[in-house]
Amino acid sequence: MRAMCEKVIPNTNSSWRYCKYTIDFIPFNWHYHPEFEICLTLNSRGVCHIGDYIAPYAELDLVILGPDLPHTWQSSANHDDSPQVVHVAQIPKKWLQQQVASHPEFAVLEPMLITAFRGLKFSLSTAVKAKAIFEQIEQAEPLEQYLGLFKLLYLLSKDSEARTLSSSTFNYLDKSDPARDKFEKVVEYIYQHYTESLSAEQLATMAHMSTNHFHRFFKKRMERTLTEFINQLRIGKACKELINTNRAITAISDQCGFKNISNFNRRFLALKGSTPSQFRKRLRQKSLV
Incomplete structure (x- = not known):
């Protein structure tokens, strides 16, 4: 955004x-x-x-x-x-x-x-x-x-x-970058729609690039692939739901844009080092201390 x-x-x-x-x-x-x-x-x-x-x-x-x-x-x-x-x-x-x-x-x-x-x-x-x-x-x-x-x-x-916290190459506000407006347009769209089905082809068209060029363009500026970035946003939203609600984990998985619970658990474990249920349990235990 x-x-x-x-x-x-x-x-x-x-x-x-x-x-x-x-x-x-x-x-x-x-x-x-x-x-x-x-x-x-x-x-x-x-x-x-x-x-x-x-x-x-x-x-x-x-x-x-x-x-x-x-x-x-x-x-x-x-x-x-x-x-x-x-x-x-x-x-x-x-x-x-x-x-x-x-x-x-x-x-x-x-x-x-x-x-x-x-x-x-x-x-x-x-x-x-x-x-x-x-x-x-x-x-x-x-x-x-x-x-x-x-x-x-x-x-x-x-x-x-x-x-x-932020990576050493993060330059989202680099005003000398001629592609800044193009990049902001795409990132804004991702922030608004990351829980939906997004494709590199769709985003590349928005940026007026070929799909291969877009992948390179995105990774250079965000120090991660498009898929990694979208998954990070989705897991961030999932963490918020796990912290602030008692909703079922399967419902949170659907809400955050994952097609199945197995993929959600796998992505969550890779990024947070625990499963969603372990994450929620650990936070609740801390809140009781």
Whole structure:
């Protein structure tokens, strides 16, 4: 789907923006912006999309995103109607890079900020500490918020368990690519219809390419084949259904576009390392801990 460019306005008397969202659910909103973003999602379960990374997320989900990296989270309302909370810090790229360049003490942040261009997900222990910092920032004056922001960045930079998310070659927003509009049209169509029967021939016609050229074109830009990408989207949707509903696995398989349950189980196992029933059971056990 075509990512929308979001306009970010810093808070009053501040060089960056902090916001706390308290919402019933998180709608799919595929977007990007030129700022770095730190996002902590609480009391929420669903699927996150960051660049070409698609996976389920759960309580205390903490990530940092580099500039112009398309992203969205998506969840359904909680069964107990409790609110979902998202703390967001959006930091202008030029301003943050100037801060790091002009203060030797901030040099320790630079490796993390470089890796953030692919997205970074942090450990649970770091997320717990980040939650406390965000709560302090929420109540603070602008100067205290500034200090809190760099305390938060320093915390993230020390997490040895942080892992990168989007692939190194992801370039969906490469505006110098003359085929960008053509690619966006096809990807948008796939996002809208991935639970339906899609053929490479149909998509190649949309892109005004031969089928063989389209396969090469798609794999070069997405670092995976068309089939792999569609299956990843379908399994991502299946994870969301397994997390948020009690629907039968056979019904979820049909809803997500798989022609038979055996194929669904095989694809799910290949991508997630467990069967759908094991995945659901494991999440329920964790929620009881």
